[in-house]
Amino acid sequence: MDAKRAKMQLVPPPVAKVTPTNDLKDERADCVVFVSDFATPSGLDAVDKAVADADAIDKSATSQFAVVPSAGVAGGRMVLSNTGPVTRDYDDVRRYSDAAQKGVKRALAAGARKPLLVVHYTAKGALQDLFANHIAVAVTGALAQCYVPLEVREDKTAPTWSATTAEELFVYSLDANTAATVAAIEAARSVSRDLCGGDPERMAPPKFAAYVQELFAGSNVKVTVKEKDDFSDEYPLLEAVARCSRVVERHHPRVVNLEYTGEGPIEKTLFFVGKGITYDTGGADIKAGGIMAGMHRDKGGASSVAGFLYLVSLLKPKNIRVVGKLAVVRNSVGADAYVADEIIHSRAGVRVRVGNTDAEGRMVMADVLCEAKEEALHAPSPHIFTMATLTGHAVRAYGDGYFAAMDNGPARAANIASTIAQKGLEWGDPAEISTVRREDFSFVKKTYLTEDVLQANNAASTNTARGHQYPAAFLTIASGLDKHGINSDQPLPYTHLDIAGSTKMWPTPVSGSPIPALAATFLM
Missing domain, CATH: 3.40.630.10 (Zn peptidases)
Incomplete structure (x- = not known):
């Protein structure tokens, strides 16, 4: 059994620790995952320079979950993860969770275990309320990628899962209360999973x-x-x-x-x-x-x-x-x-015909x-x-x-x-x-004197x-x-x-x- 498996909880399911940070070069992190629609600069010099350098040599870098070098960020590397459009009538905040999940997956595949999530939002005006939780929702996507199924956690013969989960998730510009709430939501979703x-x-x-x-x-x-x-x-x-x-x-x-x-x-x-x-x-x-x-x-x-x-x-x-x-x-x-046609009295005294x-x-x-x-x-x-x-x-x-x-x-x-x-x-x-x-x-009204309600018809829903x-x-x-x-x-x-x-x-x-x-x- 590898060390990661030996430490893995069974019940309740483990969730990667969520740590707020305001330092793009946080030495505890080993990679930056940058989530954006790339429509405008982020205003973060190190991030924008890395994006510009990547774009100069590969115009598809911002749309292919590229891993690019960046001396100005944690781990000296950055995953570029594009949300796609976020300003149309039918866009919603799930674009951030989807992009964060895919970005973290790419970071883990690159060997990162403590990614730093940076989320950039560009939409203004009427859309701001709908996207108000864009960072928190991005975190839920990132954490979902790190979930390890219970059967895998319990199976001592299962292949190593160290490349499929993070030890800790750092999040740029996230307040501590929101971090705790999002981590709790992910813990609850992991129980459901x-x-x-x-x-x-x-x-x-x-x-x-x-x-x-x-x-x-x-x-x-x-x-x-x-x-x-x-x-x-x-x-x-x-x-x-x-x-x-x-x-x-x-x-x-x-x-x-x-x-x-x-x-x-x-x-x-x-x-x-x-x-x-x-x-x-x-x-x-x-x-x-x-x-x-x-x-x-x-x-x-x-x-x-x-x-x-x-x-x-x-x-x-x-x-x-x-x-x-x-x-x-x-x-x-x-x-x-x-079987169908049985008539059973419910707890409420209602005669139910099984359909x-x-x-x-x-x-x-x-x-x-x-x-x-x-x-x-x-x-x-x-x-x-x-x-x-x-x-x-x-x-x-x-x-x-x-x-x-x-x-x-x-x-x-x-x-x-x-x-x-x-x-x-x-x-x-x-x-x-x-x-x-x-x-x-x-x-579902009764079809005969023998019942009060019909449970279902005999066709697929x-x-x-x-x-x-x-x-x-x-x-x-x-x-x-x-x-x-x-x-x-x-x-x-x-x-x-x-x-x-x-x-x-x-x-x-x-x-x-x-x-x-x-x-x-x-x-x-």
Whole structure:
């Protein structure tokens, strides 16, 4: 085992130290990574001279992630990393995170281990608010490049990873408070990457729960893990999905509860219900034709909820209580698999007709969401979220890199989805706002006297109109939240986040979305 591997943490995941500096020749650093659109000089003499010298001999130097010599900067060398345009109507701050990530990757390949990130911004006027966090967002990109997967950290036979991570990241003109916040966000995203990216056996439900317990041991977050031979009395819809997995003990389901209570009077209570399908075979409606690969990441919702609670534990916000409920289940296939046409009474007493066993995510969340609803009725200023890599339709509708945010009436009145979308855009973690409409409730209405709601149709979500919106209607009805809309005596704000597109599917590295957007909305 090499020295780097011997020092590598397992849980929580390690994050390169972020060190602010105002010295371009900081002797602790071994390379400068200069991120810019190169439209105007930076005003830093040593940097501008190196750029001019490189441009004089190679006109493509500023667009090819070139490594150029520079006696005036740390390490005597500089990586030039071009953001591309940043002044058009449709440009956003992600150009800085993308460029920083690629620039640091190039620096690491050149042998650097302690790069100094210098970020130059040129846009003025109306764009300044949108790009206000350009340095911090660039740092998140640089740190993301340094993430080492949990399986690699644990594998003593794995090839050396010393060339894929930095020991320390120096950042020019970054204040200490922002440095600490960004490092905490990256730590939270790394937790999400560990959990979501873990293979089906490494992160089978009991091991997923054990990781979470180890993560929060001795912290300000209380962890309770529920494990039973039969969850039918508490979570009957979840148990229907889980029952086929019970023939294999290491695949048995878990429900993990996380709770943080900040100092002072509680003025806001956030409930997050996360979908944690550790592997999705599709069940009896099996994922055929080679589309099952990558389904170990169907636990992205629960993974990001755990990551967000980890961020909360690090930032320690006052006057807020945050509750996470993780439904961690394997959707297996076999003789005891649940099947379409079954009618199951939910925790809320709603008769659910199963339409498709590959729509298991909404099943495992619905009863846990009902439990969150029950608790929210007695909580100060509550807001409930479901978070899930739920539908391929969300990816088809909005593409990779975006999550969909859907409010019920009380949440829409509070502008929750629109606020999350705006804050996410400012922090390089953008959302698209979707609306749950009457058609979505009509889509899941009962088809016969035997049921109250239909779980799903029997076509893929990608082939179904409003395929990522109607599941939010199902969750609302099956959990009993439809009794707490804007016209009720006890309205409860509820927002559904479908993060299938922003989480990233295998083999692209897990993003850790929507942790930055939620952090900017509720913690900053």
